[in-house]
Amino acid sequence: MSPDAPVALTLLTRPECGLCEEMLADLRTLGQRISLPGLSVIDVDSDAELQRRYGLKIPVLLLDSVPVCAHRLDVAELQRLLRRP
Numbered sequence: 059m060s061p062d063a064p065v066a067l068t069l070l071t072r073p074e075c076g077l078c079e080e081m082l083a084d085l086r087t088l089g090q091r092i093s094l095p096g097l098s099v100i101d102v103d104s105d106a107e108l109q110r111r112y113g114l115k116i117p118v119l120l121l122d123s124v125p126v127c128a129h130r131l132d133v134a135e136l137q138r139l140l141r142r143p
Contacts, residue, residue, distance in 0.1 A: 065095040068120040070102045070112050077129055078117040084131040
C-alpha cells in the first residue's frame with residue numbers, strides 16, 4: 059500500500075446476523091477513536107463469488123479486498139495494516 063493510495067474497508071454481512079451487527083458497532087466505536095477509511099457494508103449473499111468465498115465466515119472485514127478478520131473485530135490487526143507503508 060503506498061502512502062497516498064486510497065484505502066477502503068468492506069464489511070461482508072448477512073441480514074439478521076448478530077456477529078455482523080456487533081462488528082459493525084465495534085467499527086463505529088473504533089472510528090470515533092481513530093481515523094478509519096470509508097466503510098462499505100455488503101450483503102455477502104448479493105454476490106455469488108463473495109458467497110462462495112466467505113459465506114460461512116461472516117462477518118468478514120476486508121481492507122482493499124484483503125481479509126483482515128472474521129467473526130470478531132481484530133483491532134490490533136486492523137491498526138497494524140492501516141499503518142503499513
